[in-house]
Amino acid sequence: MSPRLSTVILPVDRWHEGGRAKWRRAEELGFHTAYTYDHLTWRSFREGPWFGALPALTAAATATDRLRLGTLVTSPNFRHPVTLAKELISLDDISGGRITLGVGAGGNGFDATALGQEAWTPRERADRFAEFVPLLDRLLTEDAVTHRGTHYSADEARNIPGCVQRPRLPFAVAATGPRGLRLAARHGQAWVTTGDPKLYEEGTPEQSIEALRGQIGKLDKACTEIGRDVAEMDKILLTGFTPERSGLLESVDAFVDFAGRHQEIGFTEIVLHWPIPDSDFAADQSVFESIAAEAAAQLG
Template sequence: MSLRLSTVILPHHRWHEGGRSAWQRAEQLGFHTAYTYDHLSWRVPFRDGPWFGAVPTLTAAAVVTERMRLGTLVTSPNFRHPVTLAKELISLDDISGGRITLGVGAGGSGFDATALGREPWTPRERADRFAEFVPLLDRLLTEDEVSYQGDFYSAHQARNIPGCVQRPRLPFAIAATGPRGLRLAAQHGQAWVTTGDPKLYENGTPEQSVQAIRGQAEKLADACAAIGRDGTELDKILLTGFTPDRARPLESLDAFVDFAGRHRELGFTEIVIHWPIPGTVFACDQKVFEQIAMEAAAQLG
């Protein structure tokens, strides 16, 4: 099974002070996709520094690249509404010439959860909203006109002509580990995203992490089987940096090939690594990072 290598570029540089060059360099290095986070602000140390919007950043990236796919990893209902998001995604898909993937998840309890002046939703409330958000967004991206009245979201004659360049719509990469989210991935996803088991981040071992991720993949397969879908139809994406390995896979080409190979055996089709950011948890030797980008995929077959 071939394995694609992608990157995520955090939107913390001004476009003309490192932002543009990073996206262009990512394409030169041969990354399959370059994603960015879709937050209003993020955790420390990024909380108190520059942070730009995902959709404008991806629009700019679409203009200065030609082949590489682009996307969010991930968008969530924390501050997004399906009607307005659909219009932005259709526009972005058009500008990029059909190169957009929407990574989407239920969101968390971080700064985005309170930026609009409300109390953060409970895990159940997030799951409830996500279960309504994804199917409505699916309809908005595939139908010319949508009217809908739900518990959390509504649409009244929302028009989205001409629709996406990609047909029937741009692909969804759904981040999920719980049963309800995995069902959404099975029903609406073209890909599934995981960062591993957060309970293992501090004190777990790499072996425990692999076992936990294997369990998540098996539950996804069960969710697909329950609706008569072949689970192998879904791409499986691992966003790295949040497993007990921390940054060790990026210490050398050999370390990364070993890490990626173990996850390819679990059925993963895409590994995403963070663009190096000195002085943070995403610090990495740029030369090693670029060597991994250019050589790892070939070694992994």
């Protein structure tokens, strides 16, 4: 089976000046899922327009009928499990059960300090993530939750009627370290990676494939430790952060070659950024749409 093809639509357009049209076009092109980043702003886009992920997804849910929607990814940097669960249940209801939550530990970018706090260390992020995900799991599956944790608390938090998707909407857990991979194995319906960041600037495609193969092997080990078959999990590659990023969208053939090599090592979903002119994600829109229309048949 060929890997599913999905896209990321960054929330940089006003809804009535191109935003709505992109989400509708993603559905027309047959993408499996259209995700968006859940940040307050991001890197080179900091001085320009950037809208909230969950309102954007809510609008997208009302503008589409079949397309799955999701975050890639939400993190504890500025989210609390109690309020996030309520918003996700609402979004899952509005979309008719088409929501996937991509969730990760977060990083040290603008989100990390926007609420006035000092940026957390990698250990602090991992500690919070380890509490955030299991609590969110409970909040999305139980009618009422009370929790007293190190970082998060809930006091009889009510989440009736729960998700349309049962027992809850799926989690796609972004992780590469041992603690995160254990969380993915225990709570994830899917696992997400962007590759090995150490290879971003000077690595080769061959080194990247081997690094990704190693990540999947570690995920397999984490699943085996809890008696789970890693084959049950979708494996999602968010592109744009591996050594071959510059040529990925040059042609349908270039993408098919890339996707085929990653399919061989176990990836079940490949995610492309919707082109944005004059940015890190600039690409020929016509080639992008040709990939959406033609690549799956060639990979099948």
